[in-house]
Amino acid sequence: xxxxxxxxxxxxxxxxxxxxxxxxxxxxxxxxxxxxxxxxxxxxxxxxxxxxxxxxxxxxxxxxxxxxxxxxxxxxxxxxxxxxxxxxxxxxxxxxxxxxxxxxxxxxxxxxxxxxxxxxxxxxxxxxxxxxxxxxxxxxxxxxxxxxxxxxxxxxxxxxxx
Numbered sequence: 001x002x003x004x005x006x007x008x009x010x011x012x013x014x015x016x017x018x019x020x021x022x023x024x025x026x027x028x029x030x031x032x033x034x035x036x037x038x039x040x041x042x043x044x045x046x047x048x049x050x051x052x053x054x055x056x057x058x059x060x061x062x063x064x065x066x067x068x069x070x071x072x073x074x075x076x077x078x079x080x081x082x083x084x085x086x087x088x089x090x091x092x093x094x095x096x097x098x099x100x101x102x103x104x105x106x107x108x109x110x111x112x113x114x115x116x117x118x119x120x121x122x123x124x125x126x127x128x129x130x131x132x133x134x135x136x137x138x139x140x141x142x143x144x145x146x147x148x149x150x151x152x153x154x155x156x157x158x159x160x161x162x
Contacts, residue, residue, distance in 0.1 A: 017053035075111040114148035
């Protein structure tokens, strides 16, 4: 399945992450995050029934990924990342749209996430897609130490029926 982007009309492809993607995902994880997930976190995400993981490719090159968890009516966006040269080109939007589609199919009522207060770009992105501040979680992040803003997006009944 192909999805268009602003700059590369037909080159973006969103698909399920596989074991073969983990090495590439780990490279991006180290580049993007100051406190990256270890390999075991991605392996577990692929093995656990409640977890799902996606990758975004442009012309066969991995440029982004996302991991999320679904338990009963609750979804949790655990990780979403796009390499800097492909930001602001709708890659994260397409990943999030696919996640919304999956969690709505599973009849989730809401989705949660944590984000650093200093990550103003991510905050603006999440707010644009309907996430609102739920509460602040003190000392959530380690490197560097920082609180997390826990955000939520509730799904309307009409969304889950479509």
